[in-house]
Amino acid sequence: MTSARNRIIEAAFRLFLKQGYENASMAELVAVTGLSKGAVYHHFRDKEALHDAAIDHFFLRFFSSTISGNVNSDKLDCVLDLDALVGAMIADFSRLLETVTAIVPDVGAYYRFLFDALPKVRPFIRDRLSGAQAAVAVAMRCGQKRGQLNPSLDPDAAAMQCLAMIEGAALLCVLDGAGEWDAAFERTILPFVESLRVRPSA
Structure with missing residues (x-):
C-alpha cells in the first residue's frame, strides 16, 4: 500500500510535470492529493520541500x-x-x-x-x-x-x-x-x- 507521504509525492510529481514548478501553487498541490491541507503540511512544510522530495524520489535515489x-x-x-x-x-x-x-x-x-x-x-x-x-x-x-x-x-x-x-x-x-x-x-x-x-x- 502506498504511504500517505508517497501518495503526496506522486500526485505532486504529476502536477509539476503538467504545470512546472513555478506555475504549481501549494493550494493546487494539496488539491491533487485528495488529502486535507493538514495531512499534506504534516509531511511537507511548503512547495519547495515537496519539490525536493519529488526530485529525490524520482531521480536522486537511483544514483x-x-x-x-x-x-x-x-x-x-x-x-x-x-x-x-x-x-x-x-x-x-x-x-x-x-x-x-x-x-x-x-x-x-x-x-x-x-x-x-x-x-x-x-x-x-x-x-x-x-x-x-x-x-x-x-x-x-x-x-x-x-x-x-x-x-x-x-x-x-x-x-x-x-x-x-x-x-x-x-x-x-x-x-x-x-x-x-x-x-x-x-x-x-x-x-x-x-x-x-x-x-x-x-
Missing part, C-alpha cells in the same frame, strides 16, 4: 552512492569489474524509468522533470557523472591489467562513451516512442563493452 571518484587502479587488489559496474548502472537507470512511467506512462516525463529541476540538481549530477566516469575508467584499467581489455584502449574516453550510450539509449526510446529501454541497453551498451575485450588468438 548509486557506491559510485565514487575515490577509486584507484594502482592498488594491488584491483577488483572493480566492468560488467558488474555497467550492469548496476543500467539497472539503476531502468528502475528510475520504471518508477517514473508507473506514475506517468511516458518515458519523456523523466527528461521533462529533469530539465525543470536542473538548477537544483546540476551539482549532484556533475558529481555523480564525474564519479561514474572515474569508476568505469578504473574498471577498464583493471581489465587491461588482467589482460581482458584491449591495451590500446583509452579508459577515460571509453568510460565517457559508455555513460553517453546509457543516457542516449534511453533518449532514443523517448524519440521513437517505444519505451523499451532494457532492449535498447542490450543493443547498445553491452555490445560496446564486449567490443573492448581482447580477442583470443586464432
